[in-house]
Structures are given as structure tokens and as C-alpha cells.
Amino acid sequence: MQAQRRVFFNPTSLPCLRAQRPQCRNFYNSVSTRRVGLKHLNAPGKWRGVRRESTETGEDLTGHISAGPNEGILFFDSKILSKANEGHQLIVYFFIDIFPIKLYWALRLPMRGGGSLSGLLWRFNNKALRPYEPLTLVKRAIPDSVPIKVTEILPRLKDGGAFIKFQHPQGMTTKEIEGLVARYLEENPINPWFNPFRRIRTNLVVGRPWLEDLSRFPSRRVKVEFVPTSPGKEAAELSQEMLYSLFRRYGKLAEIVTQPSDSKILPKFAFLDFARLREAIVAKNCMHGLKILEEAGGGPSGTQLRLSFEKKIEAHWIRDWLVSHPKVVIPAIAALLAAITVAVFDPIRTFFIKAHIDHAFHLTDNKLYKWFKSQATDIFTSRSSMAEGVGLGAIWDDRKEVIDQLQTWLLETADTFVVVSGPRGSGKRELILDQALKGRNNTLLIDCKPIQEARGDSATISAAAAAVGYRPVFSWMNSISSLVDLAAQGTIGVKSGFSETLDAQLGKIWQNTATALKQVALQCRKKNDKDGNLSDDDWLDAHPECRPVVVIDNFLHKNEEGSIVYDKISEWAAGLTTANIAHVIFLTNDTSYSKSLSKALPDRVFRQISLGDITPEVAKKFVITRLNEEPSDATKGGEKLTPHQRRRDLEELDECIDVLGGRLADLEFLARRLKTGQTPKRAVAEIIEQSASEIMKMYLLAVDTGERKWSQEQAWYLVKSLAKNNSLRYNEILLSNTFASSLSPSASNGENVLEALSAAELISIKTHNGRPQTIKVGKPVYQAAFKLLTEDNVLKSKFDMAILTELTKVETKNINKYETELSMLGNLPKQPREVGPRIQYLLGKLAASQSKVEGWEKEVGVLKKVLASEY
Template identity: 55%
Template sequence: MPSDPCEKLITNGLTMIPRSVAYCPALRPRTWAPTRNVSLLSFRAVASLSTERTRRRFARQDSAGGSTTVSRAWNSTLPSEKQSGHISSQENESILFFDNIFPLRLTFLFKRPWQSHQDIADMLGRFNSPTLGLLDPINLVKRAIPKDIPIKVTEILPHLKDGGAFVKVSHGPEVKTEDLEASLTKKLESAPLKPWFNPLRGVKAGLVKGMPWLEDLHRFPKSRLKVEFIPKDPGGEAVELSQEDLYSLFRKYGKIADITSQPAESKVVPKFAHLDFALIRDAIMARNCLHGFLVTEILGGGKNGTKLRLSYERKVKAHSIWNWIVNHPRLVIPVAAGLLAAITVAIFDPIRQFFVKAHIQQTFRLSDNQVYRWLKTRTTDLLAFGHGKSGQDSFNEVWKHRRDLIEKIQTWLLESSDNFIVVQGPRGSGKKDLVLDQALKERKNVLVIDCKPIVEARGESGTIKNLAQSVGYRPVFSWANSMSSLVDLALQSTTGVKAGFSETLESQVTKILHTSAAALKEVSLSGRQKDDKDADISDDAYLEAHPDKRPVVVINNFLHKSDESTIVHEKMAQWAALLVQNNVAHVIFLTSDTSYPKTLSKALPDRVFRQIALGDLSPDIAKKFVASRLEADDDGSRPKEGDGKEWARPNLSELDDCIEQLGGRLTDLEFLARRIKGGQTPRHAVDEIISQSATEIVKMFFLGSAKNDSGGRTWSTEQAWYLVKSLARHRSLRYNEILLSDTFASSTTADATDGEAALEGLANAELITVKTQHGRPQTISASKPMYQAAFGILVADRVLQAKMDLAVLKELAKVENRSIERVESELAVLSTLPKQPSQTGERISYLLGKLEGSQRKINEYEKEMGKLKKVLSQTD
């Protein structure tokens, strides 16, 4: 015998090419002397990618000089484009299926898209090296076949997905297939062959009665088989086998756990049944042996016979909780959202309430620590050189002037009243300093909410974040709202049900304010002791009886950009009403918007608010304030003696006239003081301030860019110029007289058709101030004296005046043209009458008079517009 391992033969009538033949370099045509007859063998590997490798033929000369030609092919068992994937047999040939030849867990390799079949073949080739001996999987097939059966193996087709192999054998006509299967079964029962990877189960063999289908789909063995009943010939009829017939056919391959027939009312075709085997290996044997089996009439397959089509199917556990959850998303998703919300509330709400309470009481504020305050006092005295109070001294005159307002607020805070306190005044009038630094100076437990950063935040997440920071609400996951919205949208588009994971801006603002209200109530009751005289009364009665124990909520910049963020302001007003009605806290609103009663009246419709209106300082107080600011600044900037520098005291001789022209707005007075300190004279400083204000008015109200960006404005450029021009001539205007003017009564601008809304918008924009008498608007004036002088500068500009007057005249001309069109249309209707009745004569005269008057106005406007166009063309 040759020593080359590639030339080994299997004796006892079984001839086989070893697995290394596919890549054995020593394999080449040669002659040799066999000891037995050699049969034709075609060995196909499970994972070869090519449909047919180069056939190798070699002849080996025996000792008698004869030769036998052996043809070997290394073909794939996986179907190609020209292969159907079925195994066919000829006459006197049978196909056997050997189970438990390969590890069943190798199927996971087929799930890797990057793993090629050739890689698996190479791995099996290395695994099945000749050195393994009895561990060779194909060697199990050789050992399983009895030696006393006159059969010859002609082809072996390993089937890795099912962990077995198909073996095609040839035999004489005297051999019956039933005897062949019985002999194999008896042999394997008497001498079990157990592979190394499954020592508890031996190799089993069965006769393939149907037509097995070798496919490379991602369908892997399961313990459940779906048996479909299809006709023998296309277009024929198939019979649905009973459970008894199915049991008799499949029981030989293993223990059957259950048989489920197709429901009688089901319209699914072809008809089918489910067979649940106790073990996956038993289902594999049944599927590979009976797939394509033709059930005859004797076996219950009907007159024409019924073919079985078997496939693996995943078994769904009955009454599975997970299956119910997956199949009922419309119920499960809302319930899951509710449970998640409940868990979140139970865990995070106490934490957030604690942080809000700490924020109100300033528990973690370092400046309230006694040691820190002591150190700050000592270091400030050493480094400030006596200038620590200079900044506050300059406001003493202002606070003395407004002492009655401060005391009024403090008195209201000591009374038990379920009402708001509203401090209204233009920007720069000192509302915040008056309330926080003076009225609430000695007050503890003050919560300040600034609406400006909340309203100006970008997006809903920014609004929620800024609101949470203002009340100390943490932790807050503002970013999670966007993600929740996407998840909610995806679920709604797939299931048709809104899950409710995401929350609207309104609901989240309400949630933050509700938590803050609970924390405020805890703060109000934190000073209550068990040994108090009224310890036995309820919490509500205690809060009503002790208004001094309630915290104070200051809502600053209320109605800031109210046209853009109505939700925030409305929720603030409702929340404040809840606080004062339940005696939880005092609420003070600081606003510069004169229309605040509209919003607050919705929250408290049956209350008259406690109001304080802050105006400009009187000229005397304004002069003292500027002088005190100059003295306070001079203390820090005055050159020391011996420095060789002279300090020039500002000349305040012009201050009286300048302050009268500038007005008493605190921010304007501070601006004037800084300019005077910088070396400017009062007159020069005021002139520059007025000139700068005039430039701001032009940019905000008259330029085209402002006009194009007029979203949400309720007034037009022509209306603003009409007021500027009129106020430049008169310090005050009658409110109703302005409403009756053509510019306000008949505006052609879409957003400015309502004259009262236009005046209210201009007042909110701080161009004008509307003064009232007995609750009704009476007069209109400039928002501050400085604007009165700025209006004069704007009117004196010939180019600007000509441009704006031209725009006003064009609008008035449009109004008259529209009036003429209406008159002409009515006259046309009257002219269609067959006879002119005498009753229409007066109406026609009236319409003709209107027509004449409008045309006369248009002629005058045209003349004026011609003059203005000439000014614009000739003036720089």
C-alpha cells in the first residue's frame, strides 16, 4: 500500500476520498494495485463556493496489469443557478440521512455575512485532519454502515445546517429499502456511535423517502415543523391529513409533543399542520426524511395522493407575557409611559422639591455663612479704603423721594390679602432696585423669577432650562424632550397611538411651577413649632393668620415679549393666582407693559390689583442724584496730593437745564453722570445722548429693515412718524383726536388697521406714553422727556421728514382712491336701474360729493408729494 495519506482507501466495500483530497498537493494521476474492487465515488463538500471544481482522474495499475478508473469531484451541496437543490436517485439507489454527524451549533457561522463558505470548508478540512482518527465526522458514517450489507456508497453530501449528512448508496435489486433502514437502525441501537460533541445522543440514520431540498437560506432547525399538504400535480387536489395519520408517519423519528391542525375556519391555503417534537434532532430527522414524501391513498393521502412540504417554524409559547406585550402596543405603550412617569415622579419630585426649597431659603449660599461674612467684612475694610458705601449713598436721595412707595409695599406684605402687587414703570425707572434692595431688604425667603431669559431662550428646551434655573428646579433633563418627541412620533407613525413619552412646553412649565408651589408651602410652614399657641389649627388657617411667614415671589420683566411667549406669561399668572389664593406666598409683578391688567385679570377676574406706578424723578431729585453719583465716583478717581496732577471738578452750572431736557429716568441720569465724569460738559453730554436716541428711533421705527422685520407689530411706520411729527410740535396729544386721524382710522397696513392696538403697541415699544384718567386713556406724550427733544431733531432733518411725509401722503392717497372706488361701484349699480327713481337723487348727490372731495384731497396730496420728491432729489 502506498504511504501517501491522500491515497488511503476504505476497505470492506466502502470506498471514500478523504476530506484532505480537496487541497492535497500530492494528489495526481498515478497507478496502484488495489486489494478490493473500487467503486465510483463522488464526494461533495458542504461549503465549497464553486459549483464544480476541476475533475481529477487518475488510473492506478494493479498487480495483474489491469486498471480501474476512479472519478472524484469536489462539488458544492449548495444550489447554484442551474441547480434546484434537490437530491435525485436512480434505480437501485437509495438515499440515507445520518443525523448527529456535525455539531448543530455550527449553524451560527452561516449567520455571519462576512464569513464565506470556503472559509468554513477550510476550517472543517483542518478540523477533520487524518490525525484525529476516530473523531473524523465522516468516519462516523463509515462505522455506522454494517459490513454485511451489500451496498456501495456512491456519494456523500454533508449538511452542516442540520448537523448531518446525506449518503447515496447503490445496491442490487434484491435489497429492499425497508430492510436497509431496519438494519441501520438495529446496528446503531446495538452499537451506538456517539460523537465527541454530543456524548448523550448517538448517531441516527433514516431512509429518505421524499425529495430533500438542500438550500442555503437563513432558516435554521427548530423543534416545530410546519407540514403543508400540496397536490401531487399542479392544479390537483390535496387532502388534509388527520392527526392520527401524521402521528403514524412521524412518530418513528422521535417523541412528538403536540400536533396542531389548521383551524377549520382558516382560509389559508395550502392547508397545513404543526408538529412539535420534543427534541430538535428528531425534527431534523423527520424533515430531511419526509420532505417531498408522497402520501398514498392507503396512508390517508387521498385518491391522487398528497405531497408533504416540511419547513421549520419558530415555536411561539402560548400565553407568553412577552408575546402579549409585543402584539398589543396600543395598550402596552401608554401603560409603560404612565409607569415611567409615575416612577419618575416618585424618585425625582422629592429631590427637585428639596432643591427648590434650598434655593428659596438660600441654604447653600456662601454669602449667608457667618464665617464668610466676617472674612468679607474684614477684607473689604482693608482693601476698599472707605469706599464700600459710596455706590449706595448716591441712591439715598432717590429712596428718600420714594420712601412712601417702599413703606406701602412693606405694609401690603404684612396684610393677609389674596391679591397681586404690581409695580409698573418704564425701563430704567428702578423697579427692581426699589422692590428687592429696599422693600425686601430685610425679608427672608424671596424667590426672584426673571421672565426675560426664559422668554428669550432658543427653543422649548432652553425655555424649560432657564425656568428651572430661576426656581432652583433640578435635576432637569431638558434635552430629553426632543428625544422623547422623536420616539413618540415614531411610535405614533407605526402603531397609530401616541405613546405620551414627550411632554408639551405647557405641561412641563406647569410641572415645574407646581413643584415650586409645593416647596413654597413647605417654606411657609417651616417656622411652625409644636408648642405654638395655634399649633392645633390647620396649615391653611395658619398661613392665613400669619402673612408675615409667607415667602415673597418677585416676577420680574413680566410680559416681556408677550406677543411671542403667551404660554409662559399665562402660566405665570395662573400660578401666581394659585399662590395668593391659597395663602402660600406674596406675589409682586414688575413690568413695563401697560397692558398687564388684561393678562392678570384672566387669572384673578374679581380682584382690583394693588398697583404702584413709577415715573421719572423730579428735576430736583434728579439733580441731587447726578451730583451724588459724581461725588461717589470722584472719591475713587480723584488724584492724590503730591501726584503733580490737578483734578478738574465738573462744571454743573448747566445741569438744571440739561436735566429738565433729559428727564428723570434713572438709567439716563446714570449715563449722564458717566459722561460728565469722562470730561464732557453737561450740555455736550445731553446733546450726544439726545442725538443717539434720535438715531435709535430712526433705526427701530422708520428704517426699511425694521419694517421688513415687523412680525407681530400692531403699528405701521406711517403711524409712528405721525406721532413723532405731532409730538415735536405739541408736548401732549389728545388720545381720541389721534384715533380720528386718517393715518390711524384708515391705515392700509394689514397689521395696523386697529388704531387703539397701534397706540398700545407703540406704548409698549416705549415711543410714547399713554396717560389715563378714571381708567380711560386721555393724553399721549413722549415716553420720556429725552425723546421729546429727539423728536425735534428728527423733524428738523429735511430728508427724513420729506421721506416719511411722502410715505404718509402715499398712504392717504391710497385711502382716498379706495373711497373713490367704492363710490364708483355704487354709482355703477345705481346706473343699471331701468328708470332712475326720485328717491335715489339724494344718494347720488351724496356720492358725487364724496367723489369730488376725495379727488380734491388726492390733487392736494399729489402737489405735496411733488414738492417732497423735489426735496429728496436736491438734498443730501
């Protein structure tokens, strides 16, 4: 009697393999039950002696199958064994696909089954099989013409098949039997019930398979160990060529990996990677235990092959694949991150931009806040607010025509592209926001100054995002992604796509803003309207009053050639107007704005508004209203006097305003000085002195001249000329020696110099019919400041001497040029008659230049005396 054993899983637990006759079996003493035998082939009607039960672990739980004389084991598979070794007791291994290999995971489940295999043979030999049972395939695969008798069936769920042990007559080898079965299956193909596209074929076992029921499952990788045939002997390590010749018959080999030569691991081994799983299963079961003799390359004492399935586990294979394919992985990650950003963050950013345009989160626009503010204002600052309103009201009354014109343009259906130009301090921003757009909620103000002055791409992106309410913004990621992109480019040779250019990131911000502006414009649309069936574009074209207004302030501030910020803003604004999404108003101090805007809208005419200085009457009224903001205790006839009524020095105000002009910034400065108790003349004198100091620092002194596009001599020439005349001819200045022959490389082009000085507001250029005509001072107060500077004899002598020195150098170069040409003509072997006029011309030029140099040197001598004698 065998020892008791516990059966964890048995194939007969499947309904299709369970014996039909009921059996009474003790689960924990299964080996004590005698199974029903099989009638012997040579003694019909008699029963053969019963052997002990054989399960998936082999006979007697040894893991091996024994075969006596004239016995063999068949195993059916979808591949046929082309060659087989013959011996006295061969085990023929027929592998039939009666179980799907993909279901081997079911063996991992904690199932327990009982039952016996004794009924399988009885049902097989007595044809007690149903058509859908897996054993039917085994029955069909063995034809009646083959003289064999099946003596035992061992299902192998892990391998997806079953062992078929049979007896064959004497005089016939197992190879001949395999050939008969294989030929029959070729002529009569049989397909498994679970895979109709695969045919069953036979394979012959040439080794001694080990049938274990461990939790080891098939894999495409087979480990071949080279062990000695007996203890104490040495095994030979087979070469790749020999392994290939042995195992290629079972299927295509993807790779053969031998043990490293310096490895100390025993026994020696090699890995065989098959292309298909079933081919690896057949090879493992057919070749396990095969002995390679000395004449076949197995060494002096022979070598035995021990096969086992090896999980082809690559440690960190995902990481290794990602690292080994950076050209694919890095752009894919960049695209994935971009997609996530668009899908997740873009709707959030559009929401915040809409809230910024609608002022949804602005506390100052809240009705309750406005009520409290009005109550507090009425109590504490009502008088000053009323005075301020009166003062500004006078200015707006003077410019009412401009305000009405702008409001009319915003109601027209045509593309609205308005440019409001004027010098700094002319009140452009207050005119648009406080008057023309007063009470309008759907407005967006974009100040270009902080965007242009931001240093670095990250700061520029943050400033642009803050201007439109674009959040969240990860500007700090730009630096990190740039480093990653640089590292990837150095590694793989191409850009990874993580980092984006400033142009692309600004484009994203403006694109999201355009989407939000369109949604704000369509908020007024209702389905019940008579034109509710129109498309979005047609509805926006028909309702210009619903479009938001985008105000772009400080456009072309610190204008630089090739500025990305201004180019992107102008292109984006052009797209808004052409698509009827919004009205766009540009506020600029630069008179050359048409060059930048014409690139974005080359086929459109801009609607322009030019703001100048206010009239003297309005300027005086503005200063007086500012002065009246201060309370006064003086009375006359029982009535309180306003500050301007009790001050007698305000009679000087008319003369002072003529000097300051109508620039709002200067008038505001004058009003603040008058409030401190200064007289108008004293206040104006200090303003002029301050302006003169600014001119010296910004235009004349040689401090930080790296970014200047003009020379000191050119700036002083304009200061001295405008101090004498209120206006200068544009072309006359260009023809002067200081502008036509400047030695400074950055100031060699006179037109560029004048344009740069106009942008810096030292001068202003007036046009006529589109061409520059006259040059005037940049600010009215500069006229008096220029006169103050020219009255300084030392300063005047210094800069005049610098101009004369530069002119002397220019003429000296001309003299050298004339002398060189005359020397060349004088060295000719003969003096032709034709060179006479040229020589006379050069001599005249030489004499004129020499005369100029002598005159300038005399003037320089006088100026040096002034510098040496005066402070």
C-alpha cells in the first residue's frame, strides 16, 4: 500500500475527463483503491492485472513514466518531429491539443479535486466518449490501421496535452509507428476544438520527461543544463551549433544564449528562446533527459540534458526600453504632456481669462463695495473728488469730439482697428478707459511695458499671462524644459520637444485669450432672438456692440527691431478684428507705429486719433481746479474764498502756462508745486531746471551710451538749433555735417538718429502728406530747457568744441583722400590732358577742406580759452 498523499488538483475534476461510473473513493487514501483494469489484448474477456494509479506526477509519484518492451508513449502536437532516435525501450510522446495553454493560470487557483484516472482508459477503449470531449481528439488521431493499443492516458493541463502510452507488436519500431500516425494526420488533418486553425501532429520523445506538478508553467524560454550521466563524472558543454541541430526540429529558435565563459555556476547551462510557446513545450518534454554520447559531442563520459522552463524576466525592462529608445520616448512624453495640458489646463485658463475680462472677481466692481465706497467718499473726500471731476471734466469737454468719434467706431460693423497716438502725459489711457469705455464691463487692458521690460523668457511669459488673467501658468518649467531639451539634443542629436520657444508660448496665451473673448462676446446671444439661427461668425458680424474691447497700452514702448512681443500682439490683434471677435485700440507714443502694424494688416487702413496738448484756457482751468482741492479758511463778505481767489500771484499763471504748454503731466506737476506755496514763476523755473537736468542725463552725457542710437554731437546740435528756432526743416538737419558725416557707427544714418530721438521724446517729428516735414521739441517745456542749456557758456563751449573736433576729423579724412588721389595721379609716367580737370577739382576740394579746418581750429582755440577761464 502506498503512503497517503493529498491531491491538490486533478484533471479528472473537469467534467469532460471524469469517469461515468460512480466510484466510492476516500480522498485521503486514494492509492488504496484498486482501479478497474483493461482487457488484455492477447486474452479477450479477461482483465489485466491492475497497476498502481498514474497521475500527472508519473507512476509511483516519481515524476517519470516507464515503458516496458514493445511499449511506447505518444504525445500529439501541432509540430511533427522529423527525426527520432531508436532504442529498445523508447517512450513515444504524442502531444494532442486537448486543453488551451492560455488556461494554465487555472492551476494557480486553490482548487482541490478528487477522482480517478482509471475510467479514462475504459471510456477510451470502449468508445464511451461524447463528441465534444477532449479525449475524442485522441481517439480520432490514432487510426485503426495502426497496430497499437493504448494502455494509459496521462493528461497534462500545464502543457495543454496528454501522454498516450501504447503497446505495439514485435518487429515494428516506435519510429515506424510515429511515421504512420504522422502520415495519417497529414492526410486527415484534425483541428482542436478550441483552435480550428491549428492541426494536430505527433512528436516522439527521445529523452525521459519529468512529469512534475509544481507551480512551474510553460514559457518560450527553455533552460538546458548539461549534467553528467553518473555522479563523479564531468559533463561537456554543447556548442550553439549542436544545440541548434538538436532543437531546431521542434520549432524556430529566436535566440540561443550560452553561459558566459567566466561564469562559475555549475552545472553549465544555455538558454533557448523559441518563437512560439507550444514549440518550447514540445522541445522540453521530448528532449528532457536525453543522453548525448561521446561520438555525438557529449564528452568522454557522455552528457545528459536537463530541461526546464525559464521565465524570461528582464529586470526593469520598461525602464531599459524607455532609456534605450529616447528618440521615440522623449517626443512621445512631450506630446503626452502637451495633450494633458490642453485637455486639463486650457479650459481652466479660459475660465480665468473670461473672469478677468468680465471683472467677475474684481472687488471694486461689486455693488455692495461701491455703495460703501460712495458713502465713505461722501463723508471724507467729497469736496476733493468734486474738484477733481470738474478739472478733468474741462479736459474731456475739450476732447468730447474725439470721445464721440471713438464710441461711434465701436458701434460699426466694419473691422475696428483704432490707433490712439500722442506723447507721454497727453492723457490717452484716461481718455479711453475713463471716458470712451466708461461703464463697459467687457474690456481687456494689456500693458506692453511690463511685458517688454521683463528679463528672460520666464519673466516675459509671466507678465503676459498676468496681463490677461491666464492662470495657472508654469513659467518656471520653461527653464527646466530648456535644460532637458539641451541634454536630449546632446544625447540623441535632435530636440526632444519638451521646451517651447517664447514665440510658441506667447502664441498659446493669446490663443486662449481669443477663445475667452469669443465666449464673452457670445454671452449676449439668446436662442429666442430673431437672428438666433445665425452662425457664431455671422452673429458677431451683425452685433458689433456685443464685442469686447481690447486696449493695448504702451505699444512700441522701447521699440526694438525684431521684438517678438510686439509682433505677436499685432498679429493676434489683427486676427481678432478680422474674425469680428473684438474691437482693438492701440495706445502708443511712437509715431512710427504704422511700420509694425502694417506687417499684421497690410491691406487695412488704420483709424487714427492723434492727441496733442490741451489749449491754454483748458490748461489754466485744470490747474485752478487742482489748486482748489485744498480747503481754505479765508473769507470775504462772509463767504469763504477758494485758494485761487485769495492768491494774488496767480496772475502769473497765464505766462507760466505758455511756457509749460498743454501737457497734462507738466500741468499736474505745476499744480502740486503751487499747493506747496510756491509762486507760479518759481515753480516753472524749477520745472525747467529739472527738465534741463533730464536732457543732460538722458541725451548728452556719455554715461551708458551702449543702447543709444545717436551721438552727443547730434543731440547737442538739435538742442542748440531748437533753442533758436521753434521748428526745423527735417531735410535741412539731414544735410548738416553733424548728421551726414558722423564718425559714430551707431549714428551714421541720419534718419535713424532722428527717429530714435523722436522715440526718446527729445524731439517730435511732424508729417505732411505722409512724409516728415518739420522737427519740434518733444515737450513744450523743453523749449525753455534748451534755451537754459545754451545759456550755460561752459556747457555750450564744451559741446561746440566736440562738434568742431568731429567735423575737423571728417575733413581731415577727406583731405587725406584727396591727397592720396593726387599722389596717384602725380606718379603717372605721363600727364594726359584729360586728368587736368580732375586735378583742379581735387585741388579745389583740398583747399576748401583746409580752409574749413583752419577756421574750425581757430574756433576751437577760442572755446578752449572759455573752458580754461570759466567755471
